[in-house]
Amino acid sequence: MSTAMQLPEHISNTKWSRLKAAADSYETPFLLIDLPTVAEKYRELQEGFNFASIYYAVKANPATEILGLLADMGSSFDIASIYELDQVLDHDVSPDRISFGNTIKKRKDIAYFYERGVRLFATDSEADLRNIAEYAPGSKIYIRILTEGSEGADWPLSRKFGCNPEMAVELAVLANKLGLEPHGISFHVGSQQRNIDVWDAAIAKVKFIFERLRDDQAITLRMINMGGGFPAQYLTKANDFATYCREIIRFLKEDFGDNPPEIILEPGRSLVGDCGLMVSETVLISRKSNTALNRWVFTDVGLFNGLIESLGEAIKYPLCTERSGTTEEVVLAGPTCDGMDIMYENHKYELPLSLEIGDRLYWFSTGAYTTTYCSIEFNGFPPLKYYCVE
Template sequence: MIKIDQYFDPASWQKFTQAAEGRETPFLVVDLSRIKSKYNEMVGLFPEAKIHYAMKASPAVEVINLLAELGSNFDCASIYELDRVLDCAVDANRISYGNTIKKAQHVKYAYEKGVRLYATDSEADLKNIATYAPGSNVFVRILVEGSDTAEWPLSRKFGCDPAMATNLLIQARDLGLVPYGVSFHVGSQQKSVAVWNDALMTVKNIFEQLLNEQGIKLQMINLGGGFPARYLSQVNPIKEYAEAVKQYLVDSYGVDDMPEIILEPGRSLAASSGVLVSEVVLISRKSHDDTTRWVYTDVGLFQGLIETLGEAIKYPVYTPKMETSTNAGRVVLAGPTCDSADIMYEETDYQLPEELEIGDKIFWLATGAYTNSYSSIEFNGFPPLEVVYVD
């Protein structure tokens, strides 16, 4: 069983508990000061890079305003995210359209709003950009390895192989676009530092081939996201990832000829800012001699915990009785809906106090990313997840 001081100092934890007082569960408490701290840490580790916050992690106006004030750029995956950022008075030159899957009319809309930086990974999408966003900068996303070491892999749906990426960048030039750079994503919650080096080696080969064979000098590398947050298990400090990435870039390009570097953090900035507060609805066993308790809470996959699908993301689960209990037992954690898929953890060995009772609060730590944005609108009639912001 975890102890709360493993994740929070007393003053920080008090913010969450005070915000939780008197509220009906479930709800998410987000401490904006923790996002600010993580952003400043990343800027300090990558002072030459441009930070494009991945909106999908937590698209709240409160988060956008905070990061905009700190100087962040933004990566939008839809025109709806774009509108939200623009409504926060962020200039379009601070926004990239990072989704490679987009309607032609949405490309046109983004261009009319002033967006001039687009991701692509296919000829059809590239032609749409050329038609509806003429003269824009484009970067091609490549497929990279890393799914074995990422807790939330992103390697199959997006990207193309390096040979196709090279051809697309040549076509971009021929279509009147600016072949601007290459991007990749090593998978969300990536635990291996070496994966970035492998991807950057592939990017280096594309840079050299285009320069030597086509006279095309690419200007930018987009390293995507993937930097991990701390969940149930320990992860390497982000400083280790930063040092390895920067060393490879210097070794490959030198200081004077370094391309523009873009980072697209989402999880690593927002995850630690959130605590999802829930209540135990029911505790049961499946037979008289079953030693495993089924603990049903009023929050589940459809109220923001979709990343527990396949038990991929393992959130730290805390109840105040952990501080005094000496007797814990294995539990299955499940949500409140009538969908049988609404089980968060059945295979993973989660232990909760034997003293746990119906009505007790359960706190899901490190839930600041991909919870409110994944929460359903009205499955089984449950309302969207309420979010409370504190400074």
């Protein structure tokens, strides 16, 4: 197979020229963050769900430049720890634009959020709910429920977090007794969710809980937190964002009519995934025998310093090189001395035979969960550096 460098569909030649000019200034490995893309994705969400509040999931990429941009654009923030909270508060974000969205939290951390004015907390268990009642009295809570989000999601989130609908009803009743305000229900259908129908099933569960609480307990919930799940543009095909908007809005109207409750979205990957260009260097090219069919290409990024979501070959990023000519399938691996540090062995990327040691590889749509998942200094390698393009 013969090829020249082919950019992903969402990268124009003009955009590539701008990114490439910036990338040439830095030593690999690094992540280049295109801030205009973040702004574009935020506006896309605003227009697609113009009735919803957007709470950026900071864990996806907490770069201070991204937080500052989104804060200025009016975004709210989904926070998972006191450390993320401090980062966001540094951008003069008022606490009414912040949610403590982690259902697993220390008592002292609940108190820390409460002392700083946060009054919106996620929960999915009685123990956590009682902690909130003690250390954040009178706060609003929303209860996360389990969903069948593993099918269609490249990065499922359905087992560790959430409770079943019956328990959600019980927790709402208990919250009311404990002096908290049972405010809403949340769910997450899985990250990089390509099966839009799972939102339909999740919203139907939420309707059941709303009706049970209203009819049996005289408790009126006022909010649905639909989490994230919208896709970035990786190799595995997903519907365009307009299709997600159309179908999810249809599901909401089928269950809640033309006047749905307050809607919150918690995008992470879909907001910042496509803003990232990771640039790595080819460290070594080898074969395991004289008759081996595939070359091994080792790069200076791997599972432990930026590409952890290639674990199990779950996320497959668009990958390009400036070399051209005949290509062949390769195994892609990282630089560390850990045998697990192999990104892609079953899914074979094709790279040119002309590729040489020292050549750069360009990993597109790497803005989410790359810098944040890096090890501190495994084998002495430092965390992945990032630079911003405006």
